[in-house]
Amino acid sequence: MKVYVIDNGGQWTHREWRVLRYIGADAEIVANTTPIEELSDADALVLSGGAPRVGLQDKLGKCDEYLKYMDVPILGICAGHQFMARFFGGEAAPAKVPEYGKVEIEVVEEDVLFRGLPRKMIVWESHNDEVTRLPSNFILLASSPNCKVQAMRHESRPLFGLQFHPEVEHTQYGKEIFQNFLEEAKK
Numbered sequence: 001m002k003v004y005v006i007d008n009g010g011q012w013t014h015r016e017w018r019v020l021r022y023i024g025a026d027a028e029i030v031a032n033t034t035p036i037e038e039l040s041d042a043d044a045l046v047l048s049g050g051a052p053r054v055g056l057q058d059k060l061g062k063c064d065e066y067l068k069y070m071d072v073p074i075l076g077i078c079a080g081h082q083f084m085a086r087f088f089g090g091e092a093a094p095a096k097v098p099e100y101g102k103v104e105i106e107v108v109e110e111d112v113l114f115r116g117l118p119r120k121m122i123v124w125e126s127h128n129d130e131v132t133r134l135p136s137n138f139i140l141l142a143s144s145p146n147c148k149v150q151a152m153r154h155e156s157r158p159l160f161g162l163q164f165h166p167e168v169e170h171t172q173y174g175k176e177i178f179q180n181f182l183e184e185a186k187k
Contacts (some may be wrong), residue, residue, distance in 0.1 A: 001182060001185060002025075002026050003042070004044075006045055006048055006066065008083075010078065010079065011126070014050060020173060021118055022175070023175060031081075033062055034046075036065050036066065039070065039160060040100040041177065042072050043073075043186075044182065044185035045072060045078070046075045047072045047074060047076040047079075047083065047084065051079075067084060074158070075082065076164065077166070078126070078127055078163060080153070082130065082131055085135055087136045088137060090131055091132045092137035093130070093132045096131055102122055102123075103125045104121070104145075105142045107143075109139055110141075112155025113151060113162075121172040122170070123150070123165070124166070125163070130147050131148075131149035132149075133154055137156070138153060138155065140152055150162070151164075151186055
């Protein structure tokens with residue numbers, strides 16, 4: 001299974017790549033300016049986190065093209081999640097309470113990403129900004145006390161967003177979340 005990790009300048013992009021490789025995906029990190037034609041063999045994409053405020057930008061490399069034209073499962077993490085929400089008509093803005101380190105989230109809709117996992121888990125955060133309004137065609141999957149949209153999913157397409165970082169070892173069940181995402185790519 002070929003998974004491209006789209007590098008949006010995140011501090012943990014290499015960890016996303018490493019976890020995907022560890023669970024058996026043929027993962028490769030590519031720049032977010034990579035032409036869509038060069039990703040034609042993709043079974044899935046991961047839109048990485050990014051440098052501060054990158055999710056609030058109108059443009060994030062070619063991520064808008066990937067979201068619009070690619071017919072593969074896409075997982076946005078942190079800034080990738082924020083950009084995805086904005087691209088589909090939601091909003092992202094500075095968080096009232098920026099989160100760094102350990103946070104407990106609650107799964108409100110099990111769906112694909114959280115299949116077989118506990119309703120509450122500890123995840124690792126590193127964000128100043130967050131999704132403040134869910135796009136109208138997305139479903140809320142998980143929340144925390146200070147961040148309502150910790151996870152989301154498109155109603156009909158295999159598009160997912162996570163505010164937290166499943167790729168770091170401090171996130172409980174991060175590997176399982178990636179495995180559940182890859183299961184969607186096998187369909």
